[in-house]
Amino acid sequence: MCGIVGYIGPKEKKEILLDGLQELEYRGYDSAGIAIIEGEKLNNYKAIGKLANLREKTKNYTSDGFGISIGHTRWATHGKPTELNAHPHLGAYSYVVHNGIIENYQDLKEELQADGVNFLSQTDTETIVHLFEKFHKDSNQPFPAFQETIGRLEGAYATLLITEASPETIFFAKSGSPMLIGFDGDEVYFASSDTPIIGKATEVYYLEDGEYGYVKDGQVHLYDANGEKSFTKQALTADKVSAQKDGYRFFMEKEIYEQSQIMGDTMIGRVLDDSINFEELDEDFFDEIYAIKICACGTSYHSALASSYLFERIGKMRCDVEIASEFRYKEPFLTDKTLFITISQSGETADTLEALKMAKQAGLKTLSICNVDNSSIVRESDTAILTRAGIEKGVASTKAFATQSMVLWMLALYVGQTKNTISKETIKTEIDAMLHTPKALVVTDKLHAKLTRLSKRYLHGHGFFFIGRDIFFPLALEGALKLKEISYLHAEGYPAGEMKHGPIALADSELFTIALMPKTMLYDKIKSNVEELSARDATILAISPEPFDLADDFIQTKYDSHPMLEFFEMMVVTQLLALEISVRLGNDVDMPRNLAKSVTVE
Ligand code: F6R
Numbered sequence: 001m002c003g004i005v006g007y008i009g010p011k012e013k014k015e016i017l018l019d020g021l022q023e024l025e026y027r028g029y030d031s032a033g034i035a036i037i038e039g040e041k042l043n044n045y046k047a048i049g050k051l052a053n054l055r056e057k058t059k060n061y062t063s064d065g066f067g068i069s070i071g072h073t074r075w076a077t078h079g080k081p082t083e084l085n086a087h088p089h090l091g092a093y094s095y096v097v098h099n100g101i102i103e104n105y106q107d108l109k110e111e112l113q114a115d116g117v118n119f120l121s122q123t124d125t126e127t128i129v130h131l132f133e134k135f136h137k138d139s140n141q142p143f144p145a146f147q148e149t150i151g152r153l154e155g156a157y158a159t160l161l162i163t164e165a166s167p168e169t170i171f172f173a174k175s176g177s178p179m180l181i182g183f184d185g186d187e188v189y190f191a192s193s194d195t196p197i198i199g200k201a202t203e204v205y206y207l208e209d210g211e212y213g214y215v216k217d218g219q220v221h222l223y224d225a226n227g228e229k230s231f232t233k234q235a236l237t238a239d240k241v242s243a244q245k246d247g248y249r250f251f252m253e254k255e256i257y258e259q260s261q262i263m264g265d266t267m268i269g270r271v272l273d274d275s276i277n278f279e280e281l282d283e284d285f286f287d288e289i290y291a292i293k294i295c296a297c298g299t300s301y302h303s304a305l306a307s308s309y310l311f312e313r314i315g316k317m318r319c320d321v322e323i324a325s326e327f328r329y330k331e332p333f334l335t336d337k338t339l340f341i342t343i344s345q346s347g348e349t350a351d352t353l354e355a356l357k358m359a360k361q362a363g364l365k366t367l368s369i370c371n372v373d374n375s376s377i378v379r380e381s382d383t384a385i386l387t388r389a390g391i392e393k394g395v396a397s398t399k400a401f402a403t404q405s406m407v408l409w410m411l412a413l414y415v416g417q418t419k420n421t422i423s424k425e426t427i428k429t430e431i432d433a434m435l436h437t438p439k440a441l442v443v444t445d446k447l448h449a450k451l452t453r454l455s456k457r458y459l460h461g462h463g464f465f466f467i468g469r470d471i472f473f474p475l476a477l478e479g480a481l482k483l484k485e486i487s488y489l490h491a492e493g494y495p496a497g498e499m500k501h502g503p504i505a506l507a508d509s510e511l512f513t514i515a516l517m518p519k520t521m522l523y524d525k526i527k528s529n530v531e532e533l534s535a536r537d538a539t540i541l542a543i544s545p546e547p548f549d550l551a552d553d554f555i556q557t558k559y560d561s562h563p564m565l566e567f568f569e570m571m572v573v574t575q576l577l578a579l580e581i582s583v584r585l586g587n588d589v590d591m592p593r594n595l596a597k598s599v600t601v602e
Helices: 013-027 051-057 105-116 124-137 144-154 251-268 299-311 350-361 375-378 399-418 424-435 445-457 471-485 497-499 523-535 563-584
Strands: 002-011 031-038 041-048 065-072 094-102 156-163 169-175 180-184 186-193 203-206 211-216 219-224 225-229 292-296 318-323 338-344 364-372 382-387 463-468 491-494 511-516 538-542 553-556
Touching: 002 094, 002 156, 002 169, 002 463, 013 051, 013 156, 013 186, 031 094, 041 051, 051 382, 065 094, 065 156, 065 169, 094 124, 105 124, 124 144, 144 156, 144 169, 144 203, 144 211, 180 292, 186 203, 203 211, 225 338, 251 399, 251 491, 251 563, 292 350, 299 318, 299 338, 299 399, 299 471, 318 375, 338 350, 350 375, 364 375, 364 399, 375 382, 382 463, 399 563, 445 553, 445 563, 463 471, 463 497, 463 523, 471 491, 471 511, 471 563, 497 523, 511 523, 511 563, 523 538, 538 563
Parallel strands: 292 318, 292 338, 338 364, 364 382, 463 491, 463 511, 511 538, 538 553
Antiparallel strands: 002 065, 002 186, 031 041, 031 065, 094 156, 156 169, 169 211, 180 186, 180 203, 211 219, 219 225
16 A cells, blocks of 8 residues: 655655655555655656666666655555656645545546646545645645645545745645654654654654644644644654564565464463463453454454454354444444454554444444554554564565464453353363464474475466365465465355355366365364365365375374364465465565555545
């Protein structure tokens, strides 16, 4: 999804912008651009495709002396990925970058066109710069013109604007899309997440919705609906090294391998000898709660769905799960005494954030499970539990899913523990299994080599069906999502018992069935389901501890004592399978086509 970087200060600005945008590459984009004003000189470069193209275009340019600068990576929403549609967008003497969607842009555009303004792009963003220049022409005062502009925008935006009319100032505004301000002495940075400013800024302020203002002479002037306001910066402590590849071919591969070790971080201080402890939750947190509703998107939705089995089975609490984009418009019937949980890796997913706001408005208690502290979803929730997976850069989410699943498993147990609905023995059994999770997530050379070999047989066919039962059904959904995201092959996740109600009609030797066959859960049931597919000549890749005669290919997992351990071990197998198929197909594993890491538009 789009990324923004800005800088005001004496340093070389081109490199700061390009390096910053590189840190945001993982969000997914299709074009990029920068605009720099130094003294009276204005420079603007744009390129479609990867940042390397923009680097090439700007190789003979360097900025010197004090100046202001903005940069952007664009993920197309309005208009194709072309240079004209790439940001920064130009007025007569001003430039703008923007993340989000201006919902009333058609009305604004028509109004501006009626005034004789000529639009160069098909974007919604271009209206911002023309509106600004229109108001500036009237008042000749840049900041009031910017204020008036912001007042006319409907929808979601994080935006930076620079203008030759005030060549020492960056104007900014945030509403519904993420943006932060970084500080290093008198130098000021902007970015849509903290990765571009790590190692550059020492302090940070995360803008809230409705805040806007300008930076001049190293001073940030911050406003909201009530006028100018003060704000408190916080130290920026994140570590840059953790964001590098560490010798792996891809971030996704590194992140798959990391899962075993980070699970310890997710559990530390939370999984105790004979109980679960969440410092984030007050003792009476669940006192008035009798049901749980979870909203999320994509991979996070899959972890939510898996947890719904656990909340009911272990926590003995009703749990419904909904896709956030569906929830938003269905006029949901929300009852009090329901805990509303949102799950998000990025904490910025627009649909999930909106669902959360709706639940809050309806008076529900809210909890988010998130990987990014200070993200919009964390800040919007009453309480947050961080998954502690570290920065995830591969667009196809892996370790975020693993840590979400773990936190939700712990939370299900915590509910049973605080509501006294489960025995001490059950708590102990679950905790023992949790402590074995890091082992279940270890990637052995043997497993990886086997999947690399096997992947060559799965590069074609008319489709993949990942099938499983119970918690292995959401895992099947997640396995299929991983495969389609990075291989571009058609894959579906399905409840194994449902195949006979329709999809079995597709079965033939070119239908690849990836069967998740845990030994600790409904083994005989899924075995029958797979036999039915095999009888119709489907090609079967079975993942199971138990050898299975009818399998065309077989990945043997360990005989574990608990379904969740089998869940995590099979999760790793499906992640590596998707990775190796994608590598063989020559795809961009970390930045698959059309996808964005952080989906900040509806
Ligand atoms: C898939 C993937 C997406 C995200 C979804 C929600 O690999 O990453 O499906 O899970 O866009 O994103 P978050 O979790 O950031 O809310």
